[in-house]
Amino acid sequence: MTFKGLKPITYGGREVWPLVEGGKGVAATNHTSSGAWAAAGGIGTVSAVNADSYDAEGKIIPQVYEQLTRKDRHEQLIRYAIDGAVEQVRRAHEISGGRGAININVLWEMGGAQPVLEGVLEQTPGLVTGVTCGAGMPYKLAEIAARHNVNYLPIVSSGRAFRALWKRSYHKVADLLAAVVYEDPWLAGGHNGLSNAEDPTKPEDPYPRVKALRDVMRAEGVSESVPIVMAGGVWFLREWNDWIDNPELGQIAFQFGTRPLLTHESPIPQQWKDRLRTLDPGDVLLHRFSPTGFYSSAVRNPFLRSLEGRSERQIPYSRVEAGEHTVQLDVGVKGKNFWVTPKDRDRARGWVANGFTEALKTPDDTVVFVSQDERGEIRKDQADCMGCLSHCGFSSWKDHDDYTTGRLADPRSFCIQKTLQDIAHGGDTEQNLMFAGHAAYRFKQDPFYSNNFTPTVKELVDRILTGD
Numbered sequence: 001m002t003f004k005g006l007k008p009i010t011y012g013g014r015e016v017w018p019l020v021e022g023g024k025g026v027a028a029t030n031h032t033s034s035g036a037w038a039a040a041g042g043i044g045t046v047s048a049v050n051a052d053s054y055d056a057e058g059k060i061i062p063q064v065y066e067q068l069t070r071k072d073r074h075e076q077l078i079r080y081a082i083d084g085a086v087e088q089v090r091r092a093h094e095i096s097g098g099r100g101a102i103n104i105n106v107l108w109e110m111g112g113a114q115p116v117l118e119g120v121l122e123q124t125p126g127l128v129t130g131v132t133c134g135a136g137m138p139y140k141l142a143e144i145a146a147r148h149n150v151n152y153l154p155i156v157s158s159g160r161a162f163r164a165l166w167k168r169s170y171h172k173v174a175d176l177l178a179a180v181v182y183e184d185p186w187l188a189g190g191h192n193g194l195s196n197a198e199d200p201t202k203p204e205d206p207y208p209r210v211k212a213l214r215d216v217m218r219a220e221g222v223s224e225s226v227p228i229v230m231a232g233g234v235w236f237l238r239e240w241n242d243w244i245d246n247p248e249l250g251q252i253a254f255q256f257g258t259r260p261l262l263t264h265e266s267p268i269p270q271q272w273k274d275r276l277r278t279l280d281p282g283d284v285l286l287h288r289f290s291p292t293g294f295y296s297s298a299v300r301n302p303f304l305r306s307l308e309g310r311s312e313r314q315i316p317y318s319r320v321e322a323g324e325h326t327v328q329l330d331v332g333v334k335g336k337n338f339w340v341t342p343k344d345r346d347r348a349r350g351w352v353a354n355g356f357t358e359a360l361k362t363p364d365d366t367v368v369f370v371s372q373d374e375r376g377e378i379r380k381d382q383a384d385c386m387g388c389l390s391h392c393g394f395s396s397w398k399d400h401d402d403y404t405t406g407r408l409a410d411p412r413s414f415c416i417q418k419t420l421q422d423i424a425h426g427g428d429t430e431q432n433l434m435f436a437g438h439a440a441y442r443f444k445q446d447p448f449y450s451n452n453f454t455p456t457v458k459e460l461v462d463r464i465l466t467g468d
Contacts (some may be wrong), residue, residue, distance in 0.1 A: 003106075003238040003467030004245060004363075008222075009253065011178060012101045012129035012151065017042045018468040019464060020181075020229055022257025023105025023132060024190065024435065025049030027421035029260075031088045035095025036265040038102050038197035038455035045132060046092050047185050048104045048120055049369070050388065050417065051084030060455070063421065067384045070397060074387030078112040082119035090119065103153065107191065108136035109292050111399040112385045114144070121148035130178050134293060137193045139165060142173035151178035157185040157193030158209065159216035168222050177226055179253060181215065182210050184231045185231030185295070189257050189437035192286065192295040200286050200295060206230065206241070214250050224250055235439050235446070238467035256464065258437035260447065264456045269426045272434065275299070277449065279441045286438075290415040291394035298436040299371065303419070311412050313369040314362070315344035331359055332359030332369055360411040363393075368411055381415040388417040 006016040021037040023029050023045035030052065034044030053061045063080050065073040082423065085104060092102050105119060106113055113133075121128060121144070133141050134155025145152035154170070154177075156162045162180055170177060185194040186203035194200055210228055217226065227250070229269055232255050234240065243252050260266060262273050285300040289307045318325040318339040327345050329338035333354040336360075340348070346368060348359070356369040360378065370378065385395035392398075396405045396412035423432035443449050448463060455463065 001236075001241055002243055005467075006237070006244065006465060009251065013044065014101070014278070015034050017252075017461070017465065018229075018253030019043065019461060020103070020132075020228060020231075020253060021221065021260050022043045022189075022255050023047045023049075023103070024257060024261070025105070025107060025110075026417070027052050027424035028266075028420075028435070029105070030265055030267045031091035031095060031189060032265040033188050033260055033263065033457060034088075034102060035261075037260065037461065038092065038096035038100030040458045040461035041100050042461055043101045043103055043129070044092060044096065045105050046085065046088045047101045048081065048088075048106045048116060049110055050081050050087035050421070051088045053080065060425065070385055070395075071403060073385070074111055074397075074399060075084050076386055077386045078115055078119070080190035081112065081116045082438075084124070085120040086123045089124045089127050098380060102127065103130045103132055104128050105132045108133055108138035108141070109191075109294070109390050110135075111389050111397075113138075113390065114140060117144055118147075132181060134181070134183060134193065135292065137161065137165060139169050142170045142176070144174045145176045146281040149176075150395075151176050151180055153177075153179045155181040155183050155193075155231070156213070157183055158195065159213040161193070161195075161312065162213055163216050163220065166222070167218075171220065177222065179227045179229050179230050180213065180222075181229040181255060182206070182213055183255075184230075185284065186232075186437045187297075188232030188295050189284070189440070191290065191292060192297055194235060194295045206233070207249075208436070210243075210252075214248070214434045217250075224441070227251040227253045229253045229255050231257065232437060233439050235259065235442050236468050237464060241467075258440050259464075260457065261402055261436070262443060262454060263460055264454055268424060269429075271426070271429050273454070275429045276436065276440055276443050277452075279436070279444060281441045284436050284438045284440055289413055291392045291410070291416050292389055293391070293393055295378075297436065297438060299436050299440070301432075301434055302430045303432055307412070307414065309369060310368050311376070312368050313356055314412070315340055315348060316364075316366045318365070329359070329367070332357060333367065338367070350384075358422045361408060361409055362412055363408040370411065378411050381418060382409050384418075385415070386417060 021043040029047040039045035067073045130151030132153040185192045290296045326337040351369040358375040359367040393410045396409045419433040
């Protein structure tokens with residue numbers, strides 16, 4: 001079948017390719033990658049999630065938190081986030097040379113999402129064309145966009161989610177809705193929008209889901225000129241040939257998150273780029289360890305495997321003798337109010353014999369067994385929390401009201417800010433969270449990348465436009 005090819009669309013008052021760079025948070029997408037993507041005629045995306053700032057010599061300013069309270073550290077985090085994103089937007093705009101468009105991306109569930117978004121948009125008038133936002137239900141996105149006269153592009157994983165957003169607030173600001181991003185909850189990298197009704201082990205074909213989203217948009221009176229951006233699992237456009245110029249789906253654009261990681265302009269360290277070339281199918285894991293509570297997709301490296309192991313060394317307990325919980329746990333805990341099954345007591349004794357001597361309580365009336373070193377790291381990371389999420393399961397932080405989720409901090413999770421900052425700035429790819437989409441194995445299979453070839457962003461965009 002001949003590849004139909006893409007036609008430019010009008011966005012932000014100019015013609016652009018309907019190709020969107022996925023905005024990867026905490027310094028995995030920055031001004032060099034997004035500016036180059038826009039210069040190639042597409043829609044570049046600056047991540048406004050704890051973006052880097054620079055000193056007078058152009059060196060990255062380390063984000064250090066010396067304040068004594070979480071609330072003070074959280075306020076520092078917001079300052080870093082605004083300063084960094086403003087700097088990134090200005091630099092990206094310069095690189096773009098006035099071509100394409102620059103969007104910014106935020107996670108609605110990040111700590112201080114609203115003040116960060118407002119702060120960035122206040123300082124970048126005329127430079128940002130639109131705001132993409134997912135990871136949560138960003139009801140206030142439309143009113144923020146209206147205040148600053150920018151477009152908004154909500155990220156959803158179902159027609160149902162879009163309908164809820166539209167009815168609650170988006171219908172009031174219909175003219176600035178520039179696109180709706182459909183992010184495949186089984187295939188996209190980073191945080192995924194799987195609902196409780198969906199089975200993480202049973203991926204669904206995106207076509208009927210995107211058709212259902214368009215049906216909802218039509219039923220609500222959304223203009224046919226508003227594209228749906230297909231995100232998650234997109235590699236060769238020729239594989240999406242029947243989506244292009246398809247009257248059932250209407251106007252379609254495509255988002256690329258994983259492929260731009262392996263370009264000259266991509267800011268991720270070389271070690272991370274090299275690792276991407278080694279991945280096989282199944283090496284990216286859809287998991288539940290994120291402190292956001294969302295599913296997320298990352299490379300199944302030793303860091304992720306250690307979290308899997310930690311959750312496997314887990315047993316439920318009762319505070320009183322009840323049901324099958326007939327014996328007291330006699331290892332890893334202090335006190336006598338840990339009643340467990342005889343089988344679980346024996347398992348716990350085995351873990352302790354293997355060096356996992358510390359039992360830590362979880363919010364779900366279970367205990368997990370970890371080594372002394374792990375326990376020390378978990379407790380330190382929890383104490384050092386700087387409030388990077390609106391609700392953090394790992395530290396029990398909440399960014400408003402009384403600043404606590406009211407739940408026990410969860411040792412099965414981890415400090416996401418620490419590990420993402422570390423990997424983005426040269427840390428070990430095996431001992432940090434390495435986000436990637438589930439199609440990342442294709443770097444190894446795609447002849448475009450053979451002989452260690454790394455394209456520029458322009459070469460990548462030109463290649464994508466051929467269908468490959």
